[in-house]
Amino acid sequence: MPHPETWLKVTSAGLFCEPGGFFVDPPRAVDRAVVTHAHSDHARPGHRAVLASPETLALMRTRLGEGQAGLSQQPLGWGERLRVGEVDVWLEPAGHVLGSAQVAMEWRGSRAVVSGDYKRAADPTTPGFVPIPCDVFVTEATFALPVFRHPRPEAEIARLLESVDLFPERTHVVGCYSLGKCQRLVALLRQAGWERPIYLHGAHVALCETYAALGVDLGELRPATVAGKAALVGAIVLAPPSAIADRWARRLAEPVVCSASGWMRVRQRAKQGGIELPLVISDHADWDELNATLDEVGAPEVWVTHGREEALIHAAGQRGIRGRALRLLGYGDEEA
């Protein structure tokens, strides 16, 4: 049985599956790409052929425009095996954002899984992560330090609603990424019983519409940009992290600046951003989830794409799992 390092290679153009003739999440335009999810650091524009989950393809079209999301797009449903070159390829949910997939590849009995970005916590907007036993597991390590343990998102949402209750005359503006985090926050708020309209920055509108078109119910959403200040008193507004403390936020009523991100676990990170209410809600696996996942997939070898690989490799090594840092450039730029 060939070791995956003989057929899955790190090249300057990204992770290349040689017997399949395709790249996984290549950082620049290539002939054939398999894309794990639609975040811009994984789904680049301009590939000729793109293989991905139907949801990822739809989100790529929204983000990149019809012409840029692959000249030919091939959707692949969960668990459907497809022969690409000499390689069997299939996708299983990664639980990161809607459509996010792990790419499983098998060649001559040797199996590698590229997980992309993933999380293990439940998310009402996307199916949960499915562990796939494999010989090499390719993992992210965004939050691979033991200080990163995400609390239950429901508890963080409760803190947000408690603050809305305490400061009813102010607008709570939550900085969050437009793909995934935004819709998850909306869904979590709905689960917590927040039935009032939720206001969106313009950058968040299109992707919420795509989510809705893909069957994710988000309730009533309104553009924050056209709402008057009076309408935003006591309201919850979702906006990109770059907008929450900028001129855009002047339209809000004495805003409580919140941010929903795994980085909010560390005070210094929250203070740097001038965040008044940090909410630790992440779409990535935390330290415990990363380690539990390595144990579940049972791979003797783990490759780490990006993040704090040294700590994860150290912890894996203590359990007899061989770790390798791929040092792929360009990942982790978009969100957390």
Added chain:
Amino acid sequence: MIAFANLLERLVFTPGRNAKIALLRRYFATQPDPDRGIGLAAVTGALSFAAAKPGLIRELAATRTDPELFAWSYDYVGDLAETVALMWPERPVNAPPPRLADVVATLATEHKSDLPGIVAGWLDASDASVRLALLKLITGGLRVGVSARLAKVAVADLSEGRVRPDDVEEVWHGLAPPYAELFAWVEGRAPRPDPAQAPVFRPPMLAHPLEQADFAALDAADWRAEWKWDGIRVQLVATDGGARLYSRGADDISAAFPEIVQAIRFRGVLDGELLVVRDGVVAPFSDLQQRLNRKSVGARMLREFPVAVRLYDMLFEGAQDVRQLPFDARRARLEAWYAAARPARMDLSELIAFDSLEHLAALRDGARAAAIEGLMLKRADAPYVPGRPKGLWWKWKREPLTIDAVLMYAQRGHGKRGSFYSDYTFGLWRTGEHGADELVPVGKAYFGFTDAELAHLDRWVRNHTVARFGPVREVEKAFVLEVAFDAAQRSARHKSGVALRFPRIARLRPDKPAAEADRLETLMRLVENAPTTNA
């Protein structure tokens, strides 16, 4: 402990004064006694535990964490207590988090050798937020940006207006944690706690800076003048319950100035300026600084930096409240008392004779002693009014112009100063868009301080950084700098609309609360009066 942890977590990120008061108020309104009173003591800095120190936390971390993972984590987080709180390995335990009051009682009574096991048990029963609150409480580093005054305002707020913050101030030092009788009073369930014989603090009367328009309206006959001495404002309180020396911010500084407390052989409340005085000559403020912010003081300090109080007002004579009397009447009582008592380490602030305001202006301009900042003008018929009433007391500083600004950012210097945060951006208060006060930067200064002051500031900056932008650190808005400058000019290039000519750090004001730093309007009025070249 959960509610207390939530409170700390919100306070540490909340910049607005009103929002902080709302958070504190909710905590006090929803938590039971004695926990809320212990929480009040914790945020006002009234608790400290000798037996628990950072070393304890390091040892605990070593027993429960992998050393390499700990090192990487500490390197990333940058704060010991926070690192341990975040990475403490969770294990399911069948115990609720500890109660705040129990934690504090245990820390105060248990033997040092028993603490590691007790603290580890608490950490096991808590989530990250409670763990952090516990560890910060133990090491005495809450740093939530809440002054004692702000906490008292929040307590008073529970009364729906019946009890003012100054009322709380006047009983505060007669109370002790957990302050059950204080809460009962503000909630209308019990009468005002009677401080009885306790030597409590009385909120002081403060002056406004005198500006040209105010000056023109004065009638010389209505006013009394004194030199404005460059020391710190203090209040001497003596009752049958004891003698105390308080700073203007209501901190009990008796232990730092034992010679003053020993010299109090009377009953009453006096207002004055604490100064270093050698052979009758007042030393510069930098000498007094040697004595500030100390919990205790050694023989050498007492000898080399002898302090005295220059008295200027009397609030109580014996047990009699004389604050409603006019200034002249209080002054007469003060002089008569002084002549009879002749207390050691105290003298009277001289009343300056003058015929006209022009004469007074000349006196002010002629005063060049380093310890004289200018003049104080006090209305002859004014009662002693706590707070900053308009038009009763003026401070009229001599040239150069100065402002009390809040340190906002610090940047490393160059060359020899490369390792020091020596360039300071400071700001003044103004009313922001939403009615809340905000600081706006008005200038930058990188000289004027002594080497010792530079070392002090550098250390302060490193310990109070809230954000980093390359070489620049943003600091907690909690340190007041007195900035001297030659002129203020309008400038379209500055966010504040004003540029300072030749700004320098005149002195550090660690004694002054940031909220009492000057406002931008004060500076802008100085601009209007200055020649407007280079507009």
